[in-house]
Amino acid sequence: MTIFARRITETSAKDFGMVGRAAARGGDLIHLELGRPVHDTPAHIKAATIAAIEAGHVHYSDLQGLPELREALAAKLARDNGINVGAEGILVTNGLTQASFAAIMALIDQGDEAILLEPYYPQHIGKIELAGGRVVSAPLDAAAGFRIRRDLIAPKITPRTKLIALINPCNPTGRVYSREELEELAALAIEHDLIVLSDEVYEEIVFDGNRHISIASLPGMAERTISCFAFTKAWAMDGWRVGYLAADPSMIPALMKITTNEVTHVNTFVQHGALAAVTGPREPMERMLEADRAARDLVVSRLNQLPGITCAAPEGTIYAFADITGTGMTARAAAEALMDEAGVVVEAGSFYGPTGEHHLRICFGAQPLDRLGEAMDRIGRFFNAR
Numbered sequence: 001m002t003i004f005a006r007r008i009t010e011t012s013a014k015d016f017g018m019v020g021r022a023a024a025r026g027g028d029l030i031h032l033e034l035g036r037p038v039h040d041t042p043a044h045i046k047a048a049t050i051a052a053i054e055a056g057h058v059h060y061s062d063l064q065g066l067p068e069l070r071e072a073l074a075a076k077l078a079r080d081n082g083i084n085v086g087a088e089g090i091l092v093t094n095g096l097t098q099a100s101f102a103a104i105m106a107l108i109d110q111g112d113e114a115i116l117l118e119p120y121y122p123q124h125i126g127k128i129e130l131a132g133g134r135v136v137s138a139p140l141d142a143a144a145g146f147r148i149r150r151d152l153i154a155p156k157i158t159p160r161t162k163l164i165a166l167i168n169p170c171n172p173t174g175r176v177y178s179r180e181e182l183e184e185l186a187a188l189a190i191e192h193d194l195i196v197l198s199d200e201v202y203e204e205i206v207f208d209g210n211r212h213i214s215i216a217s218l219p220g221m222a223e224r225t226i227s228c229f230a231f232t233k234a235w236a237m238d239g240w241r242v243g244y245l246a247a248d249p250s251m252i253p254a255l256m257k258i259t260t261n262e263v264t265h266v267n268t269f270v271q272h273g274a275l276a277a278v279t280g281p282r283e284p285m286e287r288m289l290e291a292d293r294a295a296r297d298l299v300v301s302r303l304n305q306l307p308g309i310t311c312a313a314p315e316g317t318i319y320a321f322a323d324i325t326g327t328g329m330t331a332r333a334a335a336e337a338l339m340d341e342a343g344v345v346v347e348a349g350s351f352y353g354p355t356g357e358h359h360l361r362i363c364f365g366a367q368p369l370d371r372l373g374e375a376m377d378r379i380g381r382f383f384n385a386r
């Protein structure tokens with residue numbers, strides 16, 4: 001007899017991909033598999049947090065999130081994202097992970113289906129399964145640059161479909177979806193009365209004049225989108241565990257039924273740090289983005305010099321999604337051999353679903369430029385020797 005509930009025994013084990021394999025192996029490895037920013041959290045955010053501790057902000061606070069933080073976020077969302085939910089439509093969460101967990105737990109019933117655009121973000125799978133839902137993958141077309149296409153998604157919609165998860169800008173492909181692509185997805189959601197769970201954790205990390213558009217800002221989408229954000233990536237605050245979601249205020253009590261039972265609320269003084277990020281200077285973030293762009297250019301140009309490899313410049317995020325079809329290797333074999341023989345850890349594209357086969361995801365935002373150069377030398381020697 002097992003002591004555990006069926007939600008544990010009848011759902012798949014969490015797969016950490018190459019992150020788990022590299023941790024088990026250890027040794028002198030250059031890690032380009034995990035999306036952990038190389039930068040330090042800006043000084044003014046740390047200072048505001050320390051000041052909050054010293055001022056005694058060490059107690060329970062508003063369950064939905066500090067009112068002054070939610071006010072500041074509401075102003076930011078209205079100004080930058082075209083999302084107008086007010087402070088009452090914002091819920092501060094423990095990173096984006098808790099925002100999407102709360103949304104999935106609040107929306108998905110036993111047997112409901114959730115569509116993931118593939119290549120997908122694998123961390124959504126466990127959440128959907130824990131809620132009793134079924135993951136339905138909608139593979140996008142690698143040859144067409146992983147564009148959102150209505151004809152690839154519509155056939156996956158059934159009477160049980162409840163939501164579609166969107167990652168924009170997209171991990172792992174680096175796509176920043178155009179207005180036209182988002183309109184195609186929005187039209188489907190409206191026609192079939194679906195909720196869109198929009199993960200915008202990379203909203204600030206866009207290159208070359210690309211513009212990030214929040215799908216909730218499109219006509220008819222405000223009432224059917226849960227938009228999730230975090231300070232994790234662009235502000236280099238991954239360990240702080242702070243993010244937020246924006247939704248129609250009528251949805252917030254249902255979402256808080258999950259978050260308050262789970263963690264009560266987000267750490268009070270961390271929220272003061274988040275407030276400093278929203279209201280303080282943007283220059284520190286812009287300097288980090290400039291470094292990310294230089295890292296992207298280095299990685300993409302070096303990859304495109306290698307035999308059998310092509311890599312489109314990612315429009316956003318901190319990932320290059322390189323096509324290794326011409327090397328004749330599978331993604332998993334290439335990732336394992338790169339770790340074992342070259343000492344560089346990257347993620348196999350197949351971790352993001354079968355459409356990611358023959359791709360490697362390389363995080364260029366996780367190492368300083370000189371270490372990244374060393375990693376690219378090692379990757380170069382590896383593929384040139386084959």
Ligand SMILES: Cc1ncc(COP(=O)(O)O)c(C=O)c1O
Pocket residue numbers: 035094095096097098121167171199201230231232238242243
């Ligand atoms: C698409 C996507 N969503 C969510 C997360 C996790 O965000 P957080 O650390 O804020 O929970 C990541 C981290 O890599 C991510 O790539």
